[in-house]
Amino acid sequence: MKRRVFMKGAATAGVAGAAVAASTFSTPAIAKGKQKWIGVNTFGKAGLLGRAFDAFAKFVGEASEDRLSIKVYHAGELVKPFETFDAVQEGTAQIGLGAPYYWTGKSNAIQFVAGMPFGLNAQEQNGWLYQAGGLDMCNKVYNELGLQFLPCGNTGNQMGGWYNKEINTAADLDGLKFRMPGLGGEILKTFGVNVILLPGTEVLAALTSGAIDGTEWIGPVADRGKGLYKVAKYYYYPGWHEPATVLDCFINKKAFDGLDNSLRTIVEHAAAKTNLMLLSQFQALNNAAMDALINKEGVQLKTYSDELLQAIGKRATEVLPAIASKDKMSQELYDHLIAYRKTSVNWARLSEGAFIKAREYADL
Amino acid sequence: MKRRVFMKGAATAGVAGAAVAASTFSTPAIAKGKQKWIGVNTFGKAGLLGRAFDAFAKFVGEASEDRLSIKVYHAGELVKPFETFDAVQEGTAQIGLGAPYYWTGKSNAIQFVAGMPFGLNAQEQNGWLYQAGGLDMCNKVYNELGLQFLPCGNTGNQMGGWYNKEINTAADLDGLKFRMPGLGGEILKTFGVNVILLPGTEVLAALTSGAIDGTEWIGPVADRGKGLYKVAKYYYYPGWHEPATVLDCFINKKAFDGLDNSLRTIVEHAAAKTNLMLLSQFQALNNAAMDALINKEGVQLKTYSDELLQAIGKRATEVLPAIASKDKMSQELYDHLIAYRKTSVNWARLSEGAFIKAREYADL
Numbered sequence: 001m002k003r004r005v006f007m008k009g010a011a012t013a014g015v016a017g018a019a020v021a022a023s024t025f026s027t028p029a030i031a032k033g034k035q036k037w038i039g040v041n042t043f044g045k046a047g048l049l050g051r052a053f054d055a056f057a058k059f060v061g062e063a064s065e066d067r068l069s070i071k072v073y074h075a076g077e078l079v080k081p082f083e084t085f086d087a088v089q090e091g092t093a094q095i096g097l098g099a100p101y102y103w104t105g106k107s108n109a110i111q112f113v114a115g116m117p118f119g120l121n122a123q124e125q126n127g128w129l130y131q132a133g134g135l136d137m138c139n140k141v142y143n144e145l146g147l148q149f150l151p152c153g154n155t156g157n158q159m160g161g162w163y164n165k166e167i168n169t170a171a172d173l174d175g176l177k178f179r180m181p182g183l184g185g186e187i188l189k190t191f192g193v194n195v196i197l198l199p200g201t202e203v204l205a206a207l208t209s210g211a212i213d214g215t216e217w218i219g220p221v222a223d224r225g226k227g228l229y230k231v232a233k234y235y236y237y238p239g240w241h242e243p244a245t246v247l248d249c250f251i252n253k254k255a256f257d258g259l260d261n262s263l264r265t266i267v268e269h270a271a272a273k274t275n276l277m278l279l280s281q282f283q284a285l286n287n288a289a290m291d292a293l294i295n296k297e298g299v300q301l302k303t304y305s306d307e308l309l310q311a312i313g314k315r316a317t318e319v320l321p322a323i324a325s326k327d328k329m330s331q332e333l334y335d336h337l338i339a340y341r342k343t344s345v346n347w348a349r350l351s352e353g354a355f356i357k358a359r360e361y362a363d364l
Numbered sequence: 365m366k367r368r369v370f371m372k373g374a375a376t377a378g379v380a381g382a383a384v385a386a387s388t389f390s391t392p393a394i395a396k397g398k399q400k401w402i403g404v405n406t407f408g409k410a411g412l413l414g415r416a417f418d419a420f421a422k423f424v425g426e427a428s429e430d431r432l433s434i435k436v437y438h439a440g441e442l443v444k445p446f447e448t449f450d451a452v453q454e455g456t457a458q459i460g461l462g463a464p465y466y467w468t469g470k471s472n473a474i475q476f477v478a479g480m481p482f483g484l485n486a487q488e489q490n491g492w493l494y495q496a497g498g499l500d501m502c503n504k505v506y507n508e509l510g511l512q513f514l515p516c517g518n519t520g521n522q523m524g525g526w527y528n529k530e531i532n533t534a535a536d537l538d539g540l541k542f543r544m545p546g547l548g549g550e551i552l553k554t555f556g557v558n559v560i561l562l563p564g565t566e567v568l569a570a571l572t573s574g575a576i577d578g579t580e581w582i583g584p585v586a587d588r589g590k591g592l593y594k595v596a597k598y599y600y601y602p603g604w605h606e607p608a609t610v611l612d613c614f615i616n617k618k619a620f621d622g623l624d625n626s627l628r629t630i631v632e633h634a635a636a637k638t639n640l641m642l643l644s645q646f647q648a649l650n651n652a653a654m655d656a657l658i659n660k661e662g663v664q665l666k667t668y669s670d671e672l673l674q675a676i677g678k679r680a681t682e683v684l685p686a687i688a689s690k691d692k693m694s695q696e697l698y699d700h701l702i703a704y705r706k707t708s709v710n711w712a713r714l715s716e717g718a719f720i721k722a723r724e725y726a727d728l
Contacts, residue, residue: 062629063427118726121716123487123520126640127647156487157715220711238718265426266630273636276490283491287707290714303718306725313725320728338728343651345723347584350654351521352485353720354602354667356712361670361677362482364684364702 035263037070037255040084042098045074049247052153052278053097056249056270063266068259070095085250089146094255097152100248101182108323109141109330112337113149115245117184118316120341122154122244122279124348128340129246130272137336141329148256150271153247153278156286158239159223160304161216162207162232167304170311179203179215184241187312187319200226207231216241220289221282229297236302240312247278399627401434401619404448406462409438413611416517416642417461420613420634427630432623434459449614453510458619461516464612465546472687473505473694476701477513479609481548482680484705486518486608486643488712492704493610494636501700505693512620514635517611517642520650522603523587524668525580526571526596531668534675543567543579548605551676551683564590571595580605584653585646593661600666604676611642 039057043049057070073093075081084096085103100114120128128134129151142149161180167173174192185195196212206212208231215232216239217223229235249271259267293299304312324334403421407413421434437457439445448460449467464478484492492498493515506513525544531537538556549559560576570576572595579596580603581587593599613635623631657663668676688698 059629059633062626063633065626118723118728121719123643123647124651126644127651130641130644131648157719159715219715237714238722239715240719240722243719243723262426262429265423269423269427269633269637272640273633276636276640277494279487280490280494283487284495284704286715287488287491287704287711290711291707294710301714303714304722309722310725313722313727316726317728320726340648340651341728343655346658347651347654348720349724350601350665350667351523351583351603351650352716355485355521355604355607356717356720358602358604358668358673358677359482359607359709360713361674362680362684363677364482364681364705 034066035068037068037094038078038092039070039072039095039097040079040087040093041072041074042081042084042096042102043075045077048278048281049097049153050074052274055277056097056152056274059270059273060266063270064263068263068266088250088252091252091254093252095249095251098248098250099245101245103145104182106145107141107329108326109333111182112324112330112333113138113141113246113248114182115242116320116337117187117241117243118313118320119243119337120344121348121352122156124340124344125154125244125246126151126275127344128337132340133336134340137333141333142250143253144329146253148251148253150249150251150268151246152249152271152274154275154282155218155242155245155247156279156282157219157244158216158242159219160236160239160241161214162223162228163214163234163236164232165213166234166302167236167308169305169308177211177213179206179212180241182241183320183323184216186323187241187316190315190319191312204228204231219282219286220293221285224289224293224297229293229299233300234302235293235299236304238304238309240304240309240316247275249274398430399432401432401458402442402456403434403436403459403461404443404451404457405436405438406445406448406460406466407439409441412642412645413461413517414438416638419641420461420516420638423634423637424630427634428627432627432630452614452616455616455618457616459613459615462612462614463609465609467509468546470509471505471693472690473697475546476688476694476697477502477505477610477612478546479606480684480701481551481605481607482677482684483607483701484708485712485716486520488704488708489518489608489610490515490639491708492701496704497700498704501697505697506614507617508693510617512615512617514613514615514632515610516613516635516638518639518646519582519606519609519611520643520646521608522580522583522606524600524603524605525578526587526592527578527598527600528596529577530598530666531600531672533669533672541575541577543570543576544605546605547684547687548580550687551605551680554679554683555676568592568595583646583650584657585649588653588657588661593657593663597664598666599657599663600668602668602673604668604673604680611639613638 041053053072057072061069079087084098087093088096101111104111138149170191177194177196179196179198180188181197189195198206203215204227207215217226294301324330405417417436421436425433443451446466448462451457452460465475468475502513534555541558541560543560543562544552545561553559562570567579568591571579581590658665688694
C-alpha cells in the first residue's frame, strides 16, 4: 500500500520517465547507451551529507560524460527519510545514501557495519573495509537484501554527550532519561538508563522541556549547529559508543550488476572520494567547533572517569557478543570485525595514542 | 646533458610515439580526442606504491574509456627515482608519484607538504588539505614549479626507529650515527646526532656493518619487510618525526590545464581514491605486522621517555620555525599549517586520544 502511494507520488513529481528508464536498465540496449538513475538521500539537502550526495552525482555524470546520470532527491523530496532503503530495494530508486544502523529492522547484522561501541576509529574502519576483507563481509549482508554496499562517508570520532548533572559513577546513570540510538543505547540500558529514541529534529526541544535529561548527538560541529550547548551544561568525552560511524551508499544489486566496467569503477571511485571528503570535513570543522564551544560558548568540558569507562567497557564485553549471537550472519560479521580489532588496539596505542600525547610537547 | 641522455633512453624504450603525442596534448584537436600520458614513479614496481600507481592509471583509462591513458614507468624503468620530478617539470612525462620531501632541493617549502615533526596525523592532514584550504596553499608551491599537486597516498603514523642501545635521555643521542631524512633529522642534529642520509636499499647493510648505529624507516609492515629486526634490538615509539607522510601526485601544469572537465575530475578522483587506499593499506597491514614483530620476531618494544620527548619537542619549537623562515613561500605555508594544527591538538586529545585509551577497557 505504502509503495503504491509512493509510486503515484513519484509520477506526480515528474520523474516517471526516469523511473521507466531505470526499470529497464539491465537490458543490453540501455546498458550500452545512456542510463538515468534515481538517487534517494536519507539526509536533508542543506547539510554536509546533502551536498556530498549532490557532489557524488555530479562526478558520476561528468566522469561518464552522462553515460550514467543520477537525479538526486534529498530527504522527504521523493520518499520519507527512512523509506530510502525500501525504495532502492524495490528498484524504484537505484541508489541511496544513509547510515547502516538505520536499517537494523531489516538486518541485525547491519548495525555492526555502521560501527561499534569500543570498536574501530575511522581510519581503522577504512583499513578493515578496503584492505582487510571488511567490504566483502559487509556485502554479504547487503547482497542478501538485494543491495550493493559502498562506504560513502564517516563522521569520525563522536562526543560522549550532553548532561545537566555531573556523571561520575555508574550510579549517576540509573534512572537517567537519555537519548542514544543503536548499540550504545543497548549497553546503557543495563545501567538502568531510560534510553529514548528521538529523531534529530526533536532533540533540542526534548532537552529543553526536560523530556530527556541528556543526549548524545554527533560531535562539536553538528552539536554546536543544533544549539545543544544552550540547554545542557556539561559536554562529556570520549564518545565510547560511536568512535566513528560509516555512512552507506546502497545500490540496487541488479542496477549495480548491470553497469559496465567503466561505469562501475566510476561509481566506486565516487563513493571512495565521498567517504574521504566527508571524514575530512568533519575532521576540519570539529577542530574549530570544539575550540568555539569551549572558548566562545563557555561549555564545561568533562571527561568520563576511568571508573565509569571501565564499568561501561565491562558491560559492552557482555552485551555486544550477545547481540551478535542473534543470527549466523551477525556472528560471522562480528567475528571478522573483532579479529581485526584485536590487532588494531595495540598498534593504535603505540602510534596515534602515543603521538597525540607527545605532540603537546612541541609549542608550535 | 642529463636530459638529452634521458630522451635518447626514452626513444630506445619504445615510448617515442607516446612522447610525441604528449608533447602536443594542449592543442584542441588532441584535447578532444584520445590522449596518452607518460607516468613516472619514484617508487619501485613491486611494492604497495608501485601497485597503487598502476591501479591509478588503470582507473583513469577505464573511467574515461581511454580518452586519457597513462603508461606507467616505475622507478628506474625510464628515469632514475629522483629524476621523476624533473621529467614531469620538463614535460617529458606528464604525471609522477613521489613524496614531497624528496624535492626539498627544488623548494624549501615543499617539505612541509609531506608532513612535519609533531605536526598532523593522516586524518588531520586530509582535513587540512581537502577542507581547510591546504590543497590550494600547497599548489602555490607546486604551481611555481610548473606543476599541479594532488595528494595521492599517506603512510599514516610512522615508528620512532631502531637502535642497538637504549635511548633514555638526550645525552644518549650525542654522537649517535642515525639515519633520518628531512625535518626530523634537522632536529636530531641539534642533539649532536650524526645524521646520515641513505636510500632505503642501503639501510640494512649499513646497520649490519655498524656504519650507522640506528635508523628510522617507516612503520611495522615496511620495517619488517626490510628485516631491520634482525640487526637491531630495540624498536622505539612514537614516531614524533613523521606522524604521517603525504605522497604526492605531481602533474605537468600545462598537461593538467589542458584536460577537459570530465578528465580533470577523473584524475582528481583517482588521486583521492589512491590516497584513501594507501592509508588504509598501511593501517591494515601495520596492525598485523606490529603483532608479528612483537610476538613472532621477539622485538623489544620501547617508548621514548617523557623527558626525552619533552626535550625534542622543545627543540622542534625552535628548529621548525627557523626552517620555515628561510623564504616567503615557506613562511606562508607554515603559518597556514600551524594555524590549523593549533585547533587540531586539543580535539585530537579529546577524541582519538581519549578513545584509544578508553577502548582498552572493553575486552572484545
